Amino acid sequence: MSLKKSTFFNARVYKTYAVIIVYVLLMVIFMITAPKTFTGYKICLAFLSTVPFSLIMALGLTFVIIAGEIDLSFPSSMALSGFAFMYLYIHLKNSIVALLACIAVGIIIGFINGIIVTKTKVPSIVATLATSFIWAGLSVVISGGIQINIPASRGSLFYNVLVGRIAGLIPAQSLWAFGLAIIMAFILNRHRFGEHVMFVGDNRETSKMLGINVDRTLISVFILNGALASFSSVLLGLEYVTWWPTQGPGFLLITIAAVFIGGTSIYGGEGTMLGTVIGAFIVGSITAGVVASGAGGSWTQLIVGIVMLLAVVFNNNIIRVRKS
């Protein structure tokens, strides 16, 4: 009996309820303000095609934030690894090799981020801000600042598997995103590594004393984030059959917002994949909803900001209420 009670009142569960309610509320509001757009199934399909890019990165970022760190460099790492993909895709004409090489670039970037953060002890917010300029700079320098197009990829098996429309409707990238979210949720909640990530973010000293290799855990979460950003860059490049050097940075703030709206603790140690998934859809639907409601795109940021602020204030106070 007491077990059920405790699970029900557990802050994590509360937060997940809250974020679902916020999403439903937003949807209802948009259905009223923009009934033509928001009552059809097409809007859902639109979300399923656009949200996965930030969602996949948000999954990795959630791990980083749960571990008590932050990574600001993932959008630039997305740009750099995306360039690697495009370049190899065109020059090697082997999509699988291009994909693997792109993910390898993401892994190397994550590894470098992780090494800098753990070995120099520079706070990750500063370290990854610096590396974010480096990855962004590299992608501009190496590419010559020129946009790359791969229109010929459209319709290939590789294209269809990654970003095609299943049954002519459902964007394949959404299945990749959901699949990854489920895998990541299992890793976080059921795997030793996920538990280490939570404890490292919760109490680093405890983790050390109980024999957890804190540095290795942190390097791993940065690698994971880099790898997911690179995979997202492949999906993005294929969806728009285009790569341009500043493709990544637009994702920075909306991805971070998705993670915090999803209830991940700013102080580390806590967070859920489900929360992040819904957080990403909340951010994604605000953009569409505001425009469809006729308020003009300039309102989007304002509303994302308000929702995020409410989410963070709410989550923080849930913790405080429970402590007292």
Next chain:
Amino acid sequence: MADSKYINLVEMRNISKSFGKVIALKNINFKVSSNEVVGIIGDNGAGKSTLIKILMGVYPPDTGEVFIRDMSIQLSHYSAKIAHELRIEAVYQEKALGEKQPLWRNIFLGRQITNRVGFIDTKKEREETERIMKNLIGFRSKGINSESRVSELSGGERQGVAIGRAMYFDADLIILDEPTNALSIKEVGKVINFIKQIKDTGKSCIMISHNMSEEYLVADRFVILDRGEIVGEYKKEEVTLSELSSKLLKIANGNTEKVGA
């Protein structure tokens, strides 16, 4: 149960450790025998925690040797993990548990029950935790269960969980670092009972504290540390609490001469 094939459960010989210019420990010789409760007393910065961290493999000493069950430990390869394998457990004040995590994760952190690819058997861990809480810690009411977060527990209960964890993993030696710090009197009583329980089950314990009256209730022997040196060592039958107190006070007031045997 504790086999008597060894003379000393733990022996540290000529241990020295410096951090930069600060000498934390100077030529320390320290022993714990089986089923003995040793109280380490000393002011802040006396070197108590450093001594324990060396014993737990958090960092190696600059010089000296460590023996566990009379076997020499290769300090370059020593770690918290190996200490655990040798059934030595430490309960660090404030550092023993992850606040936001449920109890079952705290009990098994670093020693998870997993399958071959590292996925945790969460059901088994929860069941074992319920068992530990009932049998080893004696939590029976108050709505605390394996799912409770550490942040919902009182200070004494936290110490209880950490001590229960050490007992569950069958530690022969449990090290308690300031276990009663910042606890209410009632909570201190609970912790004292946990330590008596450790002694009753035939295990050994090192209790670090600067509260002598609490140490006097449970310890068989007292070791006084001052500025990185052992300045006194007494068996309980040799000394009364007030004698011990006055000796310690003398040291605190700057008398660095050796005050005892």
